Amino acid sequence: MRRGTRYGALLGPLLAGGATPALVTRAARGLGLPERGRYAVVVLGTPVPDAAVVKGPDADGSRWWWGAAEGSPGEVGGSPGAAEAREGGREVAVVLLGPAGPGRAAARLRELGAGPGGVSPVVGSLAQLGAARRLAGTALLTCEPGSREIVRLDERLPAALLVSRPELSTRLLAEVFGPLLTLVPAERSLLVETLEAWLECGGSVGRAAARLGCHRNTVFNRLRRLERLTARSLSRPRELVDLVLALDVLRLSSAPP
Structure with a gap:
């Protein structure tokens, strides 16, 4: 009407x-x-x-x-x-x-x-x-x-x-994930997917491995590689915050990981 x-x-x-x-x-x-x-x-x-x-x-x-x-x-x-x-x-x-x-x-x-x-x-x-x-x-x-x-x-x-400060978001992504973004897309996606699974599983390597269908050592090795690339440790809370926020920026980007 x-x-x-x-x-x-x-x-x-x-x-x-x-x-x-x-x-x-x-x-x-x-x-x-x-x-x-x-x-x-x-x-x-x-x-x-x-x-x-x-x-x-x-x-x-x-x-x-x-x-x-x-x-x-x-x-x-x-x-x-x-x-x-x-x-x-x-x-x-x-x-x-x-x-x-x-x-x-x-x-x-x-x-x-x-x-x-x-x-x-x-x-x-x-x-x-x-x-x-x-x-x-x-x-x-x-x-x-x-x-x-x-x-x-x-x-x-x-x-x-x-998203309220896009210029800072872009800077954060480049600062934290810069070396990661230089990898070929398939390799980059694998590391991003592993980090996401690890976070969603509460930091459990075993549960993340079960979700991803791979051995827990594979998950562990991928996470260690990601730490080396980003120069940030998943075991240090402040550095973990950097990684989580950078992951959010990547997720909200129109470009695939």
Whole structure:
């Protein structure tokens, strides 16, 4: 059912940030939302699935409004309580959260096959939606290229710091993984895959070997080689942090490892 541009006009200034108190009050009345409440913002990198634009509250009581941020295309439509629009090709939603919180909002989008997408931390009022939208957009940037991930910013804070300062991320990658990046792609991928498996297995060489389908000595030798190439030790916490952050930069790069 087409609803015109009214809902986009109300949501846009809130999502852009800096709305005056009078505008916040007018938007709250027009949208039927409380000025204060538990809100999150979702930013999707692909078109929102039709099933996500629902009538009435979700099963957990959360309510969704899909709407345009300031400066995005203005056409708005959908079911009551929902407005479709795009922010530079991205879909933006305001969620009045139910008891299950933002985790349930993220899970719902995954169930619908949406993504990639970022979910902001919880904010306490409509006046804070602009900041929440920016944080949700940052969370989206931490999704691996080509993935369908739905991620919450609070689960990706180190990676969010990296994508927020791309010039430092590039420097970190070159400083930590520079010698590794000079290897032929197959050789480089093998070492990166081994490091990822070792990290995901909690630093257990045996479990990493089982996951990779090789002997534990093979894993051990690959990790020692990686330490030599990067001049960093996996047993030294600060140096391990360097390796983990560089791995995140590599993961978020459009280039394969």
